[in-house]
Amino acid sequence: xxxxxxxxxxxxxxxxxxxxxxxxxxxxxxxxxxxxxxxxxxxxxxxxxxxxxxxxxxxxxxxxxxxxxxxxxxxxxxxxxxxxxxxxxxxxxxxxxxxxxxxxxxxxxxxxxxxxxxxxxxxxxxxxxxxxxxxxxxxxxxxxxxxxxxxxxxxxxxxxxxxxxxxxxxxxxx
Amino acid sequence: xxxxxxxxxxxxxxxxxxxxxxxxxxxxxxxxxxxxxxxxxxxxxxxxxxxxxxxxxxxxxxxxxxxxxxxxxxxxxxxxxxxxxxxxxxxxxxxxxxxxxxxxxxxxxxxxxxxxxxxxxxxxxxxxxxxxxxxxxxxxxxxxxxxxxxxxxxxxxxxxxxxxxxxxxxxxxxxxxxxxxxxxxxxxxxxxxxxxxxxxxxxxxxxxxxxxxxxxxxxxxxxxxxxxxxxxxxxxxxxxxxxxxxxxxxxxxxxxxxxxxxxxxxxxxxxxxxxxxxxxxxxxxxxxxxxxxxxxxxxxxxxxxxxxxx
Numbered sequence: 001x002x003x004x005x006x007x008x009x010x011x012x013x014x015x016x017x018x019x020x021x022x023x024x025x026x027x028x029x030x031x032x033x034x035x036x037x038x039x040x041x042x043x044x045x046x047x048x049x050x051x052x053x054x055x056x057x058x059x060x061x062x063x064x065x066x067x068x069x070x071x072x073x074x075x076x077x078x079x080x081x082x083x084x085x086x087x088x089x090x091x092x093x094x095x096x097x098x099x100x101x102x103x104x105x106x107x108x109x110x111x112x113x114x115x116x117x118x119x120x121x122x123x124x125x126x127x128x129x130x131x132x133x134x135x136x137x138x139x140x141x142x143x144x145x146x147x148x149x150x151x152x153x154x155x156x157x158x159x160x161x162x163x164x165x166x167x168x169x170x171x172x173x174x
Numbered sequence: 175x176x177x178x179x180x181x182x183x184x185x186x187x188x189x190x191x192x193x194x195x196x197x198x199x200x201x202x203x204x205x206x207x208x209x210x211x212x213x214x215x216x217x218x219x220x221x222x223x224x225x226x227x228x229x230x231x232x233x234x235x236x237x238x239x240x241x242x243x244x245x246x247x248x249x250x251x252x253x254x255x256x257x258x259x260x261x262x263x264x265x266x267x268x269x270x271x272x273x274x275x276x277x278x279x280x281x282x283x284x285x286x287x288x289x290x291x292x293x294x295x296x297x298x299x300x301x302x303x304x305x306x307x308x309x310x311x312x313x314x315x316x317x318x319x320x321x322x323x324x325x326x327x328x329x330x331x332x333x334x335x336x337x338x339x340x341x342x343x344x345x346x347x348x349x350x351x352x353x354x355x356x357x358x359x360x361x362x363x364x365x366x367x368x369x370x371x372x373x374x375x376x377x378x379x380x381x382x383x384x385x386x387x388x389x390x391x392x393x394x395x396x397x398x399x400x401x402x403x404x405x406x407x408x409x410x411x412x413x414x415x416x417x418x419x420x421x422x423x424x425x426x427x428x429x430x431x432x433x434x435x436x437x438x439x440x441x442x443x444x445x446x447x448x449x450x451x452x453x454x455x456x457x458x459x460x461x462x463x464x465x466x467x468x469x470x471x472x473x474x475x476x477x478x479x480x481x482x483x484x
Binding site for chain 1: 211215244478
């Protein structure tokens with residue numbers, strides 16, 4: 001079952017970029033941080049869309065891996081990907097980007113990881129899909145591509161051209 | 175995503191994929207160590223004992239730092255001020271420590287095979303921090319990491335291991351690892367310090383002429399002359415060893431190329447390597463030490479995930 005089609009996805013990405021710019025005009029004192037591994041596909045698109053609107057050097061873009069901050073390493077060992085934050089986050093607004101917001105545990109770990117780099121003035125969250133009824137921690141997104149209102153028995157799979165050959169979001173039987 | 179082994183006893187037991195996994199994880203930990211806060215909470219529920227039955231500076235500090243950077247609780251044991259001095263057996267000592275709920279053991283011992291023996295009798299994951307003249311797996315991993323970092327590859331790399339091959343666990347672990355990763359390995363040094371079976375058993379080249387070995391290699395890993403393990407004279411004097419086999423600026427200047435100089439430490443300056451070589455830009459000895467912490471963090475992280483299945 002398709003949740004977001006290949007036709008819908010580019011306009012959602014564009015909308016998210018516009019909403020971010022509306023809230024943080026010119027991205028003044030704001031930085032973009034994509035979460036490894038799969039949030040980075042979305043943040044790459046959003047950053048490209050932002051660079052259509054404002055000068056490319058105004059967009060400070062980093063990537064954050066949260067593997068070493070997870071609360072489930074005893075259950076499943078994950079492969080760490082590269083963290084690359086070529087700027088200071090001290091006193092900045094950090095806009096975290098991930099593909100699916102599910103239990104909230106990844107974002108909890110990301111907040112922890114972020115604090116190892118300094119003390120941001122504010123952290124805000126942008127996701128493509130919000131599985132709101134499945135939340136286990138008090139964490140909410142500020143920018144949402146699509147919200148799922150019902151607790152779904154399905155797995156949400158976000159597919160990206162670079163990795164899966166197609167840009168869309170589908171529901172899979174878990 | 176896990177290692178194929180429960181313990182890290184030697185490179186001999188690792189698959190190529192294990193080595194790649196450790197090296198790639200170490201790359202990420204090296205980045206962690208550049209952050210303003212160099213500590214991650216990954217192993218905050220893990221207690222690790224460092225059992226050192228043999229002296230060590232680098233390895234013990236490196237392991238302890240790696241454990242602390244991962245937020246593990248750390249207990250240090252050195253044989254000189256322990257009950258082992260009263261005659262307690264290794265297994266008794268370890269079982270007593272483990273009954274106090276310790277999850278992992280990092281062990282150095284002068285007897286080859288000591289950690290392998292322990293692994294047969296206890297459940298906790300064991301990391302071998304050097305056993306006699308057998309293996310020193312984390313040293314080989316950090317050597318490989320450093321070579322890969324500087325040259326961009328391991329496959330096809332020409333590595334000369336020079337000096338006291340006979341008594342060196344670093345040499346054996348390095349040979350296992352480099353062969354598994356597709357590097358070419360040559361050992362060089364006096365015939366009395368190179369085991370005669372090595373060429374056949376390990377498929378390495380043997381070169382008794384140090385200048386030829388240096389001319390051949392991309393990387394020279396120079397080993398310490400281990401006087402404490404030699405109970406008979408294997409060369410006539412340290413002075414003569416330096417003249418015939420020591421790495422000197424003179425020797426390096428005669429080469430028409432740049433090679434990397436490595437040493438696992440501690441250096442006998444003026445014996446296997448001259449001071450000006452150790453301090454020269456050729457030398458990546460301090461990079462090795464820096465990388466050691468990241469590599470050991472990777473080993474600890476990958477082994478704990480394995481040792482406590484939910």
